[in-house]
Amino acid sequence: MTLLELLQLLRKHLRLVIALPLVCALVMGVCSYLFMPNTYTASTSMYVLVKGDSTTKTSMSQDLSASQMIANDVSTLIKSDTVSKQTAEALKMKSLRDYKINVSSETTSRVISLTVTGEDAASTAIIANELAKNVSSVAQSVMDVQSVNVIDEAVTPTSPSGPSRIMYTAVAFLAGLFVAIAIVVLMDMLNTRVRGAEDVEELLGIPVIGRIPSMKGAK
Structure with missing residues (x-):
């Protein structure tokens, strides 16, 4: 099937091609607003202070690689069970399973960024600081490590960070469009009726040498 034939086929079933993506997008939009609660993200940044740090540029350049390895280890330590349990116990919570914790560290510094995402805005900031x-x-x-100093304390977010309802709706629209095209192509493949002279030539293997025109109103 050529692209032109596909376009003609889609034009023939234009209602389905338009309606199905719109219905999918509408359903996803309604579900995202009714069943997907807002999530909030609080962030804090920390600086890893290593024992024996020097303020001279020479020393800092020599220890950059080792310092970065320590920063990566501290990043992993933040998400460990020990730190999570201590944080949950300090806040009188059963666990932190309902919250998403992300940790990242810069490649050229000992600054660590920590983000906590959850459904309660105030709790995300409290958990991040703890x-x-x-x-x-x-x-x-x-x-x-001498200490892990907080650079910017986490504050209670004032607006939700997710879910990305527009993205979900757009993906649903594209998925509906893909399904509509697949249905149209499948319907055409399953349609075995003879629809023209080309089909006759393909089925019988002989050329069509003449046609009888249809006459309206003829008896």
């Missing part, structure tokens, strides 16, 4: 507090004490006890 995680930063607990990771400092744990890092001091198990690593060669």
Whole structure:
């Protein structure tokens, strides 16, 4: 099937091609607003202070690689069960399973970024600050770290960070369009009726040498 034939086929079933994507997008839009609660994200940043740090540029350049490895270890430590349990116990929570915790560290510094995402705006900020507090004490006890200092404390977010309802609706629209095209193509493949001279030539293997025109109103 050529592209032109496909376009002609889609034009023939234009109602289905338009209606199905719109219905899918509408259903997803309604579901996202009714059944997907808002989520909020609070963020904090920390700086890893290593024992024996020097303020000279030479020392900092020499220890950059080792310092970055320590920062990566602290990033992993934040998401450990020990820090999570201590944070949950300090906040009198059963666990932090209802919250999504993301940690990232820069490749050329010892700055660590921590984000906490959940359905309660105030809780996300409280958990982020408590995680930063607990990771400092744990890092001091198990690593060669002097402290993990908070640069920017997490504040309660004022607007939701998700879900991305527009993106979900757009994806549903594209999925509906793809399904509509697949249905149209499948219907055409399953249609075995002879619809023209080309079909006759293909089925019988002989050329069509004449046609009898249809006459309206003839007896």
